[in-house]
Amino acid sequence: MDSKVDPRFGRAAYFAIIDTETMDFSAIENESAAAAGGAGISSAKVVIDAGAEAVLTGNCGPNAERTLSAANAKLYIGATGTVAEAVELFKSGKLTEAAGPNVQPRFGMEE
Amino acid sequence: MPDSFVIAVASGKGGTGKTTIATNLAHYVAQLGQKVQYLDCDVEEPNGHIFLKPQIDVSQKATVDIPQVDLAKCTGCGKCGEICQYSAIVCVKQNVLVFEQLCHSCGGCWLVCPADAIEAMPLDIGEIEFGKAGNVDFAHGKLRIGYVRTPSLIKEVKKHIKEDYLAIVDVPPGTSCPVVESLKGTNFVLLVTEPTPFGLNDLKLAVALVREMNLPFAVVINRDGVGNDEVEKYCRTESIDIALKLPDDRRIAEAYSSGEMIVDILSKYKEQFSKVYKYLESVKTKHNEKRRLRIRRKNNS
Numbered sequence: 001m002d003s004k005v006d007p008r009f010g011r012a013a014y015f016a017i018i019d020t021e022t023m024d025f026s027a028i029e030n031e032s033a034a035a036a037g038g039a040g041i042s043s044a045k046v047v048i049d050a051g052a053e054a055v056l057t058g059n060c061g062p063n064a065e066r067t068l069s070a071a072n073a074k075l076y077i078g079a080t081g082t083v084a085e086a087v088e089l090f091k092s093g094k095l096t097e098a099a100g101p102n103v104q105p106r107f108g109m110e111e
Numbered sequence: 112m113p114d115s116f117v118i119a120v121a122s123g124k125g126g127t128g129k130t131t132i133a134t135n136l137a138h139y140v141a142q143l144g145q146k147v148q149y150l151d152c153d154v155e156e157p158n159g160h161i162f163l164k165p166q167i168d169v170s171q172k173a174t175v176d177i178p179q180v181d182l183a184k185c186t187g188c189g190k191c192g193e194i195c196q197y198s199a200i201v202c203v204k205q206n207v208l209v210f211e212q213l214c215h216s217c218g219g220c221w222l223v224c225p226a227d228a229i230e231a232m233p234l235d236i237g238e239i240e241f242g243k244a245g246n247v248d249f250a251h252g253k254l255r256i257g258y259v260r261t262p263s264l265i266k267e268v269k270k271h272i273k274e275d276y277l278a279i280v281d282v283p284p285g286t287s288c289p290v291v292e293s294l295k296g297t298n299f300v301l302l303v304t305e306p307t308p309f310g311l312n313d314l315k316l317a318v319a320l321v322r323e324m325n326l327p328f329a330v331v332i333n334r335d336g337v338g339n340d341e342v343e344k345y346c347r348t349e350s351i352d353i354a355l356k357l358p359d360d361r362r363i364a365e366a367y368s369s370g371e372m373i374v375d376i377l378s379k380y381k382e383q384f385s386k387v388y389k390y391l392e393s394v395k396t397k398h399n400e401k402r403r404l405r406i407r408r409k410n411n412s
Contacts (some may be wrong), residue, residue, distance in 0.1 A: 032198070035198075035215060036197075037197060037198070038197050038198025038210070038213050039198075040211060041198035041200070041201050041208075041213075042198045043202075044203070045192065045198075045201050045202075045203055046166070048203045048204065049203075063198075063210055063213075066208060066210075067201055067203060067208055070203050070206040070208050071203040072202040072204070073204065081243065
């Protein structure tokens with residue numbers, strides 16, 4: 001919970017799956033963090049299958065956004081600081097729901 | 112056995128003169144009265160037509176298959192997404208999404224679907240144009256903008272290689288997938304380079320690629336006289352033939368910049384292309400001998 005939120009969704013090293021009521025959490029390693037392509041899509045699939053109803057992240061591209069919205073998962077962009085801080089921002093309603101993707105495909109590869 | 116022979120003109124570095132060599136060679140061979148075909152496989156930016164100026168007679172669309180999902184039949188098992196190596200199809204909560212730009216048209220998803228809910232649907236990726244440039248048989252692929260299916264279109268272009276022709280394949284620059292696709296199945300590769308450190312570096316990459324693909328090859332040095340002699344030293348050390356050295360001549364650049372053929376307006380370079388052609392003929396003879404030997408051995412065993 002004290003780890004920093006990755007500014008990239010599809011290329012993040014881990015996903016923290018958090019129950020915001022109890023704050024119970026588990027971490028899933030992102031196997032597609034270094035994938036050649038389609039990382040956003042497979043990341044979205046992983047978190048949806050893990051039962052996530054909302055995703056908090058720094059930035060999110062169009063393919064991941066389309067996959068999340070196909071599963072009715074909400075997307076919150078602009079999360080910063082630690083995982084715990086991001087969850088606090090979310091719970092206090094300070095993170096607004098994204099209307100769409102905020103970056104282009106392959107954004108997470110531009111380093 | 113048909114008497115076709117396919118030559119690829121490739122280079123690690125871009126802008127070394129692949130198209131100059133390929134078009135002039137095709138033009139020269141046609142002037143000799145030989146059957147020759149030029150195929151521009153640099154489908155992202157074909158430019159051989161600027162020099163050969165073909166009259167295009169036929170144009171045909173090129174397509175690849177992408178999945179189309181019938182959600183009424185889909186059981187949401189997710190097997191399509193599991194087999195896809197590119198995340199081009201994904202199943203989330205009874206919903207199947209297709210990302211056509213990521214699809215490589217392998218067909219895995221519609222083969223693996225137990226509910227028969229996925230059908231192959233053609234996607235337009237570009238066109239192939241055919242024509243005549245004098246006596247050169249001309250073909251090139253033009254990729255549809257925004258549809259990055261370069262190797263697929265190259266494969267389609269190469270299906271039109273004619274038997275009993277000397278086919279010259281103009282390859283895109285570099286050493287990536289489009290290059291590999293263009294080189295596949297060719298009989299000989301001419302690697303065009305310039306005698307500079309940059310040219311040498313990228314030549315080495317190209318040599319590594321053609322060696323990996325077990326293709327016989329030789330080097331063409333374009334703009335000979337600029338840079339240094341490191342490329343020649345490298346070729347000597349590696350026992351690589353230098354099939355042609357085209358000098359750094361302002362008049363060649365002028366001909367190029369006005370879309371003219373070197374062999375037409377600078378007759379002294381005709382001899383250079385004649386030498387390359389003779390070299391290729393000897394390579395072809397050797398190639399055919401080997402082929403005959405292989406067939407004989409096969410028949411005897």
